Amino acid sequence: GNSVTQMEGPVTLSEEAFLTINCTYTATGYPSLFWYVQYPGEGLQLLLKATKADDKGSNKGFEATYRKETTSFHLEKGSVQVSDSAVYFCALSERETNAGKSTFGDGTTLTVKP
C-alpha cells in the first residue's frame, strides 16, 4: 500500500535559519505530491504541490521538488519567520488507482524563535 514518511519533529529554528523537512513516499502508481500546513486549532491548507516528476512546487518562499528516482518531496525554505511556526504534512494522492484516498505523513511540528 501507499505510505508517506516524514522527518520526525519537533523542529526548532531561529528566525532567518534554513529549513528542510524530509519526506519520502511509497506508492504503487504515479502519485501527485502535496505539502499542507496546519496552524493551531485549524484545518489544513495547501502550501504547494507537484503532479509529475521533476516538477517544483513553490509558495510563500517554500519549495519542494518531486524526485521520482529517490521517491522524495523534501520541503525547503531559505529563511524562516516566526509566522511559519505550524505543523507541516506531506501527502500523496493516487486516486486513479486508489479512488478517493490521499495518504498523509504524521506531520512535523516547526517552531521558529525570534
Next chain:
Amino acid sequence: DGGITQSPKYLFRKEGQNVTLSCEQNLNHDAMYWYRQDPGQGLRLIYYSQIVNDFQKGDIAEGYSVSREKKESFPLTVTSAQKNPTAFYLCASSLTTSKIETQYFGPGTRLLVL
C-alpha cells in the same frame, strides 16, 4: 467567499450517544471527505464521497456513518459503536477525485467524551 464550514467547533458526547458533525461547502465540489486526526498523528480517512448519493468507506469507517443527499453537505455521525471517539475531525472537499486536485479543509470539530 467560498469555503468549507464545520460545526460545532467543540462537541461533547455522552456514553451510548450518537452525535452528528456538520460539513457544508459552497465550492461546487463533487468530492467530499472525512478525516480523523489524533495527537501527533497524520490524518486517517473515515469516509469519502465522489458524488451525490454515493459514498465509500475509508480506512477507519467502523463506528461511523455518513450521508450525501446534497452536493454541498456531507454530515458525519459518530455512533455509540465507536469506542474511542475523542479526536479532531476534519472535513475536506475537492473538485473531483482526480489525483491532481487539491483538497480544501474545514476548520475542524473537536469531539470530547464526557
